[in-house]
């Protein structure tokens with residue numbers, strides 16, 4: 001193929017990650033990255049369906065693309081991702097100008113499907129209902145990649161989710177939990193580090209249970225090949241004497257990834273509070289490259305609501321786990337996800353969430369108004385939906401509680417000198433630079449001389465607001481080592 005492509009991503013990091021893989025495949029097939037939908041030859045929309053506004057945004061964008069395609073019929077439109085997985089033929093029916101609809105399990109097929117569409121002369125819809133566990137090639141990280149930034153990378157360690165939170169569409173669109181072999185992940189991180197990536201974020205829906213399915217498989221595999229075992233389960237489980245112990249391997253994975261030469265920072269998202277294990281806390285405390293940041297989704301602070309959500313913990317249990325993490329990991333920052341207005345949520349439930357959020361002293365929170373996802377358990381409870389204005393008022397109160405603790409958390413850094421990974425010029429003031437501390441706090445600072453994105457610097461924090469820190473650079477710790485793609489100037 002020749003021409004340019006644009007990939008637009010909606011939703012979470014898992015989608016960002018799939019988008020990088022789709023871009024990599026298109027480039028391997030001869031297309032070049034474009035930056036304008038108006039002129040691109042192929043436009044890929046990688047969709048999300050976790051909340052309702054994501055659907056609305058997709059259909060809005062498709063409406064705009066229709067007028068572009070009326071003018072330029074050669075434009076090819078691909079809809080990928082979770083909404084495609086969920087809505088399947090509906091997208092092609094509602095938007096017949098779409099050329100390819102593909103789901104979450106066939107990211108690796110993007111180019112073939114475009115070729116099929118050209119040969120067939122009509123739109124192609126391919127939605128696989130699950131990932132083939134045996135085939136490691138299907139894991140997006142094993143595909144070519146075009147990283148959004150050269151110095152940081154996302155690595156999928158697990159796909160799907162075996163939980164059944166009553167509000168959540170993920171198990172339906174991403175399927176059951178499948179872990180990627182241990183050795184495969186370490187190899188991917190090693191390759192990324194050789195390319196100059198210094199920060200990796202491990203991605204999974206429920207990272208604490210990473211590897212459990214692999215140990216189950218290994219236990220039932222009578223062929224007992226020690227080498228394969230090491231690749232599949234990592235060095236510790238490979239030395240299990242006889243029968244493999246069924247257990248999650250996440251803490252071991254953190255240790256292995258954290259000691260890959262060149263990797264200075266390891267992050268991960270998301271653990272489920274019900275299975276946050278002491279081994280994970282120990283690995284976070286002991287491996288210097290694993291950052292002091294835990295994203296631990298609370299969802300609600302009310303026990304009846306947590307039970308109705310099928311979250312598997314109470315508010316007290318959540319706070320205990322959090323206290324254990326804070327006691328074990330020095331200088332830990334904590335962020336969370338909270339849903340407001342779950343069906344049946346009363347004033348007392350909302351109040352309980354405010355109390356737990358205040359007690360948890362979150363450094364940041366993604367707060368969402370509950371959005372019914374057809375096919376999920378909670379969506380059936382239409383008679384108990386919380387009125388929009390009521391949910392909005394509860395959201396306001398929750399935001400002010402979270403803002404208070406975020407602000408105090410940021411203020412507690414003033415006077416310290418922090419290591420910052422530089423992202424680039426600050427959007428508001430180009431004379432300043434922006435980056436993130438190990439705790440994932442956003443920092444705007446005055447540079448001391450020219451500093452390239454991907455560098456590590458130390459910054460003295462002089463001031464803080466609810467959303468960010470401000471400071472001045474002290475020293476350059478390390479320059480970037482990734483290759484920089486130099487765009488061809490079009491004049």
Ligand code: 5AD
Pocket residue numbers: 050051167168169297299337338339368369370371372373
């Ligand atoms: N409505 C609102 N928020 C939701 N989330 C997931 N499903 C829904 C829904 N139906 C939120 C949860 C989850 C985050 C990724 O999105 O808080 O942790």
Ligand code: SF4
Pocket residue numbers: 161162163164165168169170171205206272
């Ligand atoms: Fe959804 Fe719950 Fe699985 Fe997270 S743990 S992906 S919220 S079902």
